[in-house]
Structure formats: structure tokens, C-alpha cells
Amino acid sequence: MYDVIIIGSGAAGFSAAIYTGRAKLKTLILEKGVIGGNTAQTDLIDNYPGFPFGVNGVDLMEDFRKQAERFGTEIEMDEVASIEEVAEGKKIITSSGKEYLTRAIIIAVGAKRRELGVLGEDEFIGRGVSYCATCDGAFFGNAKVAVIGGGDSAVKEALYLADIADKVYLVHRREGFRANQTAIDKMKVTNNIELKLNKVVSSIKGDSLMESLVLKDVNTGQEEDLSVEGVFVSIGLVPATEFLAGFLETVDGYIPTNENMETAVPGVYAAGDIRVKTARQVATAVGDGVVAGMAVTEYLKE
Ligand SMILES: Cc1cc2nc3c(=O)[nH]c(=O)nc-3n(C[C@H](O)[C@H](O)[C@H](O)COP(=O)(O)OP(=O)(O)OC[C@H]3O[C@@H](n4cnc5c(N)ncnc54)[C@H](O)[C@@H]3O)c2cc1C
16 A cells, blocks of 8 residues: 555656655655656756756656655556545556555646657657747747647747747648637737748658758648748647546546645645646646645645
8 A cells, every 4th residue: 555656757746756755655656658757758958947058858857766766756667547446545557457555646647749740750859840949949049940730839839939030930730820819919910920821741851950841731732841940849738648537537638636736536636747737847847746745745644
């Protein structure tokens, strides 16, 4: 029987574990993929406070892991498949068929950036292809870049990049945007943003770095080459919370919480990118994890 099981070993999960471990709670992290989550798959984190010259994502998360383990956190590589309430507490069942009992749970499973799924995308990740302007925009000062998408986050990304890059193309597969009107109005009067409407990306080309996008007109089928040094894919995130079906309600796959990271189920907390929230960054995931760790400690004392 564990006091706390944390699902996900990203910035939120490890931050929560550091707090529950220091509070002497028997803590287990279950991780289905890469230790360190999305942060550990990012080359340079340039905006996490305390690192004036940036920090490698793998190195940062390795330190998170060591710190959590120093306070007794155990880690098991397994995927959580479902959760049930039982008389003794909560039962977690994994894809490999193992069962774990725990008094409390922190869900910190993050969300994956939705990919375009075109030729060249995987090849040029970190070499022109990015999924986060706040994270990587600063590398494209005075460059030509493109943003792909038509929602709120794509328009925001374009406006953010317009202050950094020389030229920003906003590529959208439709005519209209699903974004806040004030942001759309601002985008339309920003001189260095050019709209490429009714276009989809059919491939990404380059050599050692990306050099251009091949755009296809959805009406005529005509293709054009667009020279850009960077492309920011902003077509949404994919939360993976199917395993919560029948246990906890989600909103578009995301988990609503209060400011203590409590969900609608007593003893179950959520932290990091998987929460209903606006800023999905390493620093905010850390903040959520800390709050969840402290709240769980209080809950178990009671
Ligand atoms: C390409 C990219 C670049 C980024 N760059 C920056 C940056 O420069 N600065 C910045 O602040 N932010 C950046 N971000 C955002 C940042 O990575 C996230 O905000 C942060 O990782 C959120 O942490 P998390 O702990 O909530 O989730 P994650 O890091 O996503 O970790 C969640 C973990 O849960 C695991 N998991 C999921 N489902 C299960 C399951 N059922 N069972 C067991 N384990 C499970 C996953 O495998 C994963 O390891 C970037 C994101 C991406 C994708």
C-alpha cells in the first residue's frame, strides 16, 4: 500500500514527489514512456528560471529524478490502464496487469503536441520544427518563420513571433479563425504577419536544417514552396486521459481542478499540462506539482 501514487514522471510528477517524499509519504511514480516527460525530449530549455544560459531538458529532468529519489520516491516503468475505488483506498491497474493500492493519487500525465504527420516533420524537430513559440521563438530572431493553425494558440504564437522574427506566415487550412477577435484584429494590422489561407502543409524540406515548407492549396490542389527557417505547429494538444473513463470526468480530455489541484474525486489530484489551464510550461508544471504534493500531504494527515 502506497500513500501516494503519481502517474507521470514529468516536471509536475517529480515536483510533487519531492514534496510528498520529504513529508515521509511512501511515494511511487508510474511512467509509461520517457523519464522526465516532454521536458526530457527538449534540447534547450531557455526560459526556466535559475538557468541564465538555458539548460538541456534531459539534464534538468535527471536532476529532478535524483532529487525525488533522494527523498525515497520509487519509480516503475508501466502504463496506468485504469483506476478503481476499493474499500482499502484506490486501486491502479497497469497495462502489464499489475495492481497497486494507494491512499491518494496525483495525475501528472501531461499532453502531447498534436503533430502534422507530414514528411520531414520528425526529421527536422529541433532543427526548424517546433511546437512551442514561447519555448523556441527566441532562436529565430530576424528569420522567416511560419505558424500552422487557426485557433487561439496559433494566432497568439504568430503575434508573439512577430516581435522576434523578421517575417511570420500564418498558414491555415480555412478562411476563418477560431480565435479571440481582439487577437485576430491585432494580427491583421501587424505588418510582418502574412496570412496563407486555405493551405495545408504537405511536406517539410531541408538539409541539415529545415529550409522550406511545401504548401498545398485546399481548393486548387496547387503546391508552392515557402522558404522559412522555422515552423511552429500549433494545431492543438492531445491529452491522453482515456484511462480515467468511468472514474473521473474530464473536459475535452483535460482535468478540472481547484487551486489546490484537487479533482472532483477526494484523494485524487491533477498537476501540470493535463489540467484545465492556460499556461503549459515547465515552470507552471513545477508549481502545480508542488501545490499537489503539499495538498496531498494535508489530506493524508486528516
Ligand atoms: C517540443 C516541446 C518543447 C517545449 N519547450 C519548452 C520550453 O522551452 N520551456 C517550457 O517551459 N516548456 C516547454 N515545453 C512545455 C513543457 O515541456 C511542458 O509544459 C511540461 O513538460 C509539462 O510537464 P508535465 O509534468 O505536466 O507533463 P509531461 O512532461 O508531458 O510528462 C507527463 C508524463 O506522463 C507520462 N504518462 C502519460 N500517460 C501515462 C499513463 N497512462 N501511465 C503512466 N505514465 C503516463 C508520459 O509518458 C510523460 O512522461 C515544451 C514542450 C514540447 C512538446
